[in-house]
Amino acid sequence: MTDSLDPERLACWRAYIEASQRLFTQLEDDLRADSELSFADYHVLVLLSEAPGQRLRMGELAGRLVFSPSRLTYQISSMQKRGLVARESCPDDRRGSEAVLTAAGLLTLREAAPHHRRSARTHLIDDLDDAEVACLTRVFERLGRRLRADRDASSTPADK
Amino acid sequence: MTDSLDPERLACWRAYIEASQRLFTQLEDDLRADSELSFADYHVLVLLSEAPGQRLRMGELAGRLVFSPSRLTYQISSMQKRGLVARESCPDDRRGSEAVLTAAGLLTLREAAPHHRRSARTHLIDDLDDAEVACLTRVFERLGRRLRADRDASSTPADK
DNA sequence: ACGCTTTGGTTCAGATTCGAAAATCACCGC
DNA sequence: GCGGTGATTTTCGAATCTGAACCAAAGCGT
Numbered sequence: 001m002t003d004s005l006d007p008e009r010l011a012c013w014r015a016y017i018e019a020s021q022r023l024f025t026q027l028e029d030d031l032r033a034d035s036e037l038s039f040a041d042y043h044v045l046v047l048l049s050e051a052p053g054q055r056l057r058m059g060e061l062a063g064r065l066v067f068s069p070s071r072l073t074y075q076i077s078s079m080q081k082r083g084l085v086a087r088e089s090c091p092d093d094r095r096g097s098e099a100v101l102t103a104a105g106l107l108t109l110r111e112a113a114p115h116h117r118r119s120a121r122t123h124l125i126d127d128l129d130d131a132e133v134a135c136l137t138r139v140f141e142r143l144g145r146r147l148r149a150d151r152d153a154s155s156t157p158a159d160k
Numbered sequence: 161m162t163d164s165l166d167p168e169r170l171a172c173w174r175a176y177i178e179a180s181q182r183l184f185t186q187l188e189d190d191l192r193a194d195s196e197l198s199f200a201d202y203h204v205l206v207l208l209s210e211a212p213g214q215r216l217r218m219g220e221l222a223g224r225l226v227f228s229p230s231r232l233t234y235q236i237s238s239m240q241k242r243g244l245v246a247r248e249s250c251p252d253d254r255r256g257s258e259a260v261l262t263a264a265g266l267l268t269l270r271e272a273a274p275h276h277r278r279s280a281r282t283h284l285i286d287d288l289d290d291a292e293v294a295c296l297t298r299v300f301e302r303l304g305r306r307l308r309a310d311r312d313a314s315s316t317p318a319d320k
Numbered sequence: 321a322c323g324c325t326t327t328g329g330t331t332c333a334g335a336t337t338c339g340a341a342a343a344t345c346a347c348c349g350c
Numbered sequence: 351g352c353g354g355t356g357a358t359t360t361t362c363g364a365a366t367c368t369g370a371a372c373c374a375a376a377g378c379g380t
C-alpha cells in the first residue's frame with residue numbers, strides 16, 4: 001500500500017523492462033545472424049581488445065561482464081575451443097589465470113564490430129536525440145555506480 | 161569507420177548495457193531472497209493477475225514476456241508443478257491452451273509484490289527525478305513499439 | 321467432403337547457466 | 351617454515367533455455 005508506485009513510474013518501469021528484454025534478444029539474434037558470436041562472446045572480445053596486453057584476469061572479466069564465476073569459466077572454455085582466446089596462468093599470482101585475446105579473436109572482432117554497431121544504432125542509438133542521450137547516460141552511469149557499490153559492500157561485510 | 165559511434169553515444173550505450181545487466185541480476189537475487197520466485201515467475205503472475213478472468217493464451221503470454229514458445233512451455237509447466245498456475249485447453253480454439261492463475265498463485269504474488277516493488281524502487285525508481293522518469297518512459301515506450309513492430313514485420317513477410 | 325497450407329503448442333536432445341562445494345595457491349602471524 | 355585464513359578459479363549436479371521436429375486443429379480452395 002504505502003509502497004505502491006505512482007502510475008507514471010510504474011509505466012516507466014514496465015516500459016524499461018519490456019523494451020530492454022526485447023532489445024537484448026534482438027541484439028543476440030542480429031549478432032548470430034552475421035557472425036558466429038553471441039552477445040557474451042562479443043562483449044568478452046571487446047573487453048580484452050581494450051585491455052593492456054589484451055589480457056584480463058578472470059575475476060576482473062567476470063566483474064565487468066556481470067557474470068557468475070562458473071558462467072565465466074564456461075564462457076571462456078567455449079571461446080578457447082573456438083580459438084578466440086587463450087588461457088594463461090598469471091605470473092604474479094599463481095592462483096589466478098587470465099584470458100588473452102588471440103589473433104583469430106581480434107580478427108573475428110574486427111569482422112563483427114561494424115555489424116554490431118549498426119545493429120546498436122538502428123535499434124536504439126540513432127533514435128535518440130542529444131538530450132535523451134545525455135539523460136540516459138546520466139541515469140545509467142549513476143545506476144551502474146550504485147549497483148557496483150552495493151555489490152562490493154555486500155561481499156565485504158566490513159560494516160559497523 | 162563511417163559507422164563508428166561518437167564518444168557520447170558510445171558511453172551511453174555501454175552504461176545502459178552494463179547497468180541493465182546488473183539491475184536484472186540484482187532483481188533476480190532480491191526476488192529469490194524473499195520469495196520462491198524467479199523474475200520470470202513473477203512476471204507471469206503479474207500478467208495473469210491483470211488479465212480478464214486471470215487467464216491468458218500461451219501465445220499472448222509468450223509475446224508479452226518476450227519468451228520463445230518452448231521456453232514458455234517449460235516455464236508454465238514448472239509453475240504448474242508448484243501450483244501457481246493451471247493449464248486449461250481453450251474452448252474457442254481446441255489447438256490452443258491457456259494459463260490460469262490459481263488461488264495459491266495469487267496469494268504468492270500478493271506476498272511477493274511489496275518486496276519486489278521495494279527492490280525496484282531502491283535500485284532505480286526512487287533515484288530518478290520527474291524529468292528523468294519522463295525521458296525514460298518516452299524512450300523505452302518508443303523502443304518497445306518499434307521492436308514489436310519489427311518482430312511482427314519479420315514474421316509476416318507480406319512485403320512488396 | 322477432401323487435400324494442402326498455416327497456426328498454436330508441445331516434446332526432445334543438446335547447449336547454457338547457476339549455486340554450492342572443492343581444489344589451488346597466497347598471505348599472515350607465530 | 352607452518353598452520354590457519356582468504357582469495358581465485360574450477361568442478362559437479364541440477365535447473366533452465368534453445369532450435370528443430372512434431373502433432374493436432376483450423377482455414378481455405380475446390
